[in-house]
Amino acid sequence: xxxxxxxxxxxxxxxxxxxxxxxxxxxxxxxxxxxxxxxxxxxxxxxxxxxxxxxxxxxxxxxxxxxxxxxxxxxxxxxxxxxxxxxxxxxxxxxxxxxxxxxxxxxxxxxxxxxxxxxxxxxxxxxxxxxxxxxxxxxxxxxxxxxxxxxxxxxxxxxxxxxxxxxx
Numbered sequence: 001x002x003x004x005x006x007x008x009x010x011x012x013x014x015x016x017x018x019x020x021x022x023x024x025x026x027x028x029x030x031x032x033x034x035x036x037x038x039x040x041x042x043x044x045x046x047x048x049x050x051x052x053x054x055x056x057x058x059x060x061x062x063x064x065x066x067x068x069x070x071x072x073x074x075x076x077x078x079x080x081x082x083x084x085x086x087x088x089x090x091x092x093x094x095x096x097x098x099x100x101x102x103x104x105x106x107x108x109x110x111x112x113x114x115x116x117x118x119x120x121x122x123x124x125x126x127x128x129x130x131x132x133x134x135x136x137x138x139x140x141x142x143x144x145x146x147x148x149x150x151x152x153x154x155x156x157x158x159x160x161x162x163x164x165x166x167x168x
Contacts, residue, residue, distance in 0.1 A: 028095075031081050051076070123160055
């Protein structure tokens, strides 16, 4: 049932941008992967080992159908991102995080799964005036901000932002 899932067609630029950043041979984790809007294009265009995690059973089911239709192999894990440290026994070169509203705390957990020199593409929802403080917070946490941008409005005065992060 598609009504039990979420997909934003507005993120087409970001999906393409991330595909261009991924290198063949990487281990990639897509958190909150849903029906696969980030995961499927990455796997179709890059030779990577890729895993998706989502806690929505309907989204995972539709992802599996989407993967078959697109003739890609990718692992999907139905599980809670709060348990990602226990779910995955390996580290990743790249973690894509289209994070749900108000769930910035997952960035701390994801860091535990990042290989040295790895990259996190972290999506968050903020008001413009919150961005300078969020920059400082990320830097205080030991993240180097390689790139960030406004990905568009999602509500009055609230925008989705992406931050490409590496550990300092």
